Structures are given as structure tokens and as C-alpha cells.
Amino acid sequence: MTTQDIRPREDVSTLVEVVKMPELNSFYDSSRRRHMKKNGEVFYVQVYSHSTHFAGKGARVMLAMDINNKVLVEQKNQELNQVVRDHKNRLDDILSSVNEVIWSCNAKTYETIYINDACLEVYGYTPADLLGNDKILSDIIHPEDRFIIANALKKIVKDGKAAFEYRVYHKDGSVKYIINQATYKTAKGGQPAVINGIAVDITRLKSMEDDLTTNRNEMQIMLESITDGFFAVDTRWHFTYINKETEKLLGHSRQELIGRSLWDNFNDTDLLFRKELQHAVEQQVSVHFEDYIPAMEKWLSVNAYPARDGLAVYFRDITEEKDQLLRIESQNKVLRDIAWIQSHKVRGPVANILGLAQLFNYNNPADPINKEILDGLRVSTNELDDIIKEVVDKTNITITS
Numbered sequence: 001m002t003t004q005d006i007r008p009r010e011d012v013s014t015l016v017e018v019v020k021m022p023e024l025n026s027f028y029d030s031s032r033r034r035h036m037k038k039n040g041e042v043f044y045v046q047v048y049s050h051s052t053h054f055a056g057k058g059a060r061v062m063l064a065m066d067i068n069n070k071v072l073v074e075q076k077n078q079e080l081n082q083v084v085r086d087h088k089n090r091l092d093d094i095l096s097s098v099n100e101v102i103w104s105c106n107a108k109t110y111e112t113i114y115i116n117d118a119c120l121e122v123y124g125y126t127p128a129d130l131l132g133n134d135k136i137l138s139d140i141i142h143p144e145d146r147f148i149i150a151n152a153l154k155k156i157v158k159d160g161k162a163a164f165e166y167r168v169y170h171k172d173g174s175v176k177y178i179i180n181q182a183t184y185k186t187a188k189g190g191q192p193a194v195i196n197g198i199a200v201d202i203t204r205l206k207s208m209e210d211d212l213t214t215n216r217n218e219m220q221i222m223l224e225s226i227t228d229g230f231f232a233v234d235t236r237w238h239f240t241y242i243n244k245e246t247e248k249l250l251g252h253s254r255q256e257l258i259g260r261s262l263w264d265n266f267n268d269t270d271l272l273f274r275k276e277l278q279h280a281v282e283q284q285v286s287v288h289f290e291d292y293i294p295a296m297e298k299w300l301s302v303n304a305y306p307a308r309d310g311l312a313v314y315f316r317d318i319t320e321e322k323d324q325l326l327r328i329e330s331q332n333k334v335l336r337d338i339a340w341i342q343s344h345k346v347r348g349p350v351a352n353i354l355g356l357a358q359l360f361n362y363n364n365p366a367d368p369i370n371k372e373i374l375d376g377l378r379v380s381t382n383e384l385d386d387i388i389k390e391v392v393d394k395t396n397i398t399i400t401s
Contacts, residue, residue, distance in 0.1 A: 048062070232310060
């Protein structure tokens with residue numbers, strides 16, 4: 001057999017090249033080669049050779065060491081390393097696409113050992129600026145919030161995790177509000193302990209929160225200044241807000257009423273007030289109505305508007321208006337009676353007086369018929385006087401009321 005017989009066919013050319021090399025006059029490391037067993041199985045060997053003479057001819061002494069297991073392990077490691085690299089690249093792609101800053105630092109030195117690309121948007125610095133440099137992240141912390149960071153780091157080491165909110169200066173000089181959640185990972189296998197975290201830029205949310213607070217305060221000032229009563233209840237009909245006017249109308253302070261049921265003050269199930277408010281909640285429609293509340297001895301004009309978490313109710317005491325309307329209606333009735341008297345009762349006596357006056361004998365006052373006419377006039381005049389008194393009485397009632 002020749003050396004070619006123990007090599008795979010596709011590897012023979014490399015063998016021939018090595019053997020024919022004229023400079024191979026001494027020791028030579030042929031590196032890894034493939035050999036083939038009698039059964040055709042291919043395996044890796046490490047081949048070394050040295051020049052010599054044998055039987056008067058130039059020859060080479062060859063040493064082939066079986067390194068097949070080592071090579072297979074290395075190949076497997078390469079495959080695993082490639083898988084790790086692929087996973088790392090995918091993870092880097094994912095972490096680079098999120099808006100939150102994902103970071104990791106040495107738990108002892110606080111040196112940044114990983115940070116994703118989101119740091120450029122949040123802090124104004126690239127990962128290259130921050131990796132291995134803990135001074136930048138330390139310097140951009142708002143001076144008034146440095147104690148927050150110091151306390152948070154102590155808490156992370158003690159409890160293993162912490163969430164904290166603070167301010168930083170962006171590279172462009174603007175102030176950013178950050179909320180950070182961090183966990184402590186203990187040292188293992190000679191690796192240092194690290195702190196891993198996620199930093200979220202909540203500046204926009206903070207601005208919205210401030211706007212909502214301002215709007216809420218302005219709304220509260222407005223509700224406190226209006227002359228209408230206003231209250232809000234939740235889905236269980238418990239008071240959640242009461243303005244000053246409601247305190248006056250209900251005769252209780254807000255401290256007494258907040259958290260209590262609305263129906264403690266309006267417990268009459270037959271009240272239109274109760275039925276309409278329940279209708280507003282059940283049908284999710286706004287309602288307007290007027291109702292008399294016996295317990296308060298008041299008339300209320302009510303507007304109610306359903307909300308996701310309950311009901312908002314505006315109401316106004318219209319008792320005086322109602323009383324005024326009743327007085328007006330009473331006066332109108334009297335005036336209608338007076339008008340009826342004038343159009344019906346007065347007409348008879350006046351017609352009689354006018355008729356008798358035409359029959360009076362002005363040429364002969366001594367005419368006996370004149371006496372009868374005067375008696376008739378007296379009767380009609382008395383009737384007219386009674387009617388006038390009735391009108392006067394009704395007029396006095398109207399004026400008094």
C-alpha cells in the first residue's frame with residue numbers, strides 16, 4: 001500500500017504536493033489531515049514528518065496522532081459559538097429596536113458594560129460614548145436627584161431590586177424624567193456581580209400628568225366657584241366629589257359625605273330624582289328634570305351626565321322660582337276670574353242701567369213711570385256695586401299674594 005491508500009480520494013492531491021516539496025528536508029508539521037480506516041471511516045489526525053535516509057534512499061518518517069475527538073469537539077464548539085453569535089445578534093437587533101434603555105453595569109465600579117442604542121434618544125449619547133465610562137451617566141443626573149440614585153443603589157444591593165424615578169440632563173440641555181427598574185445579579189464563576197436595568201423616558205407622560213393636574217385644579221376651582229350644586233358618584237353610587245354649594249344644599253360637609261351612598265340622602269324610592277339618575281346610568285344617557293325633594297323641602301333642577309366610572313350631577317335650588325310661578329299662576333287665575341266677571345257679570349247690570357236710562361221721561365220728571373225706572377236703576381246699581389266690590393276683593397288678593 002501507499003500513503004495515498006489511507007487518505008480520502010479528495011485529499012490525495014494535498015498529500016502529493018507536500019511530498020514533492022523540495023524544501024521538506026527536515027522536520028515539518030503537516031497540520032491536520034484526514035485519514036481513512038480500512039472500513040472506510042474518515043477521521044482526523046495531526047501529522048508530523050522528518051527527513052531521513054532509508055536503504056540508501058531519501059525518505060520521511062511520518063507521525064500521525066489521532067485527534068478526531070478533539071476536532072469534533074472544536075467543530076461542535078464552533079457551531080455552538082455561531083449559534084450564540086446568531087442569538088446575540090438577534091438579541092442586539094431586538095434591544096436596539098426598543099425605545100427603553102436596557103443597560104448593565106458592574107455592581108462594584110458601576111462601569112457600564114452594556115447599553116442599547118435607545119440611549120442616544122434618551123440621553124443624547126451613543127453606546128460607544130457610555131460603555132466603560134460611568135462618569136457621563138453620573139454627571140447628567142440632576143443635582144437635586146442624586147440622593148435618589150444613591151438610595152436606590154443601596155436598596156438594589158440589599159433587596160436585590162429597586163424602582164426609582166429621577167431627572168437627567170439630555171446632551172442638548174433639556175431635562176428628561178426617567179423611571180428605572182434594576183435588579184442585582186450576584187457574582188458567579190469568577191464573574192463580577194452586575195446590576196441590570198431598564199430605563200424608560202417618561203418625560204412626555206410627566207408633561208401630560210402635569211397638564212392633567214393643572215386641568216383638574218382649574219376644573220376644581222371652577223366647580224367650587226359656581227352657584228350650582230355639583231357632585232360625582234362612582235358605579236356604586238358613592239360620593240367621590242362634592243362642591244361647596246352641594247355642602248350647603250345637603251347640609252353636610254364633604255368629609256361627611258365622601259365615600260357614603262347618594263341614597264342615604266335621597267332614600268325615597270318613588271322620587272323622580274332617583275328614577276332619572278338610575279335611568280341615566282343604565283342607559284348611558286344624559287337627563288334633565290325637575291323634582292320636589294320632601295326631605296329638603298326644596299325644588300331641584302337637575303342635569304346628570306353618565307361617565308365611564310360613575311355619574312356627574314349638576315343641580316340647582318329652584319324653590320323660589322317655583323314659588324314665584326305658583327304665585328303668578330294664582331294671580332293669573334284671579335285675573336282670569338276678574339276678566340270673566342267683567343265680561344259676564346258686569347254686562348247685565350250695565351245693560352239694565354242703559355235700558356232704563358232710555359225709558360226715563362226727561363220732559364216730565366213727575367211722570368209716575370220715572371219712579372219705577374229709578375227703582376230699577378237703584379237695584380241695578382246695587383248689583384253693579386256688589387260686582388265691583390268682588391273685583392276689588394280679588395284685586396286685593398292678587399296684590400297681597
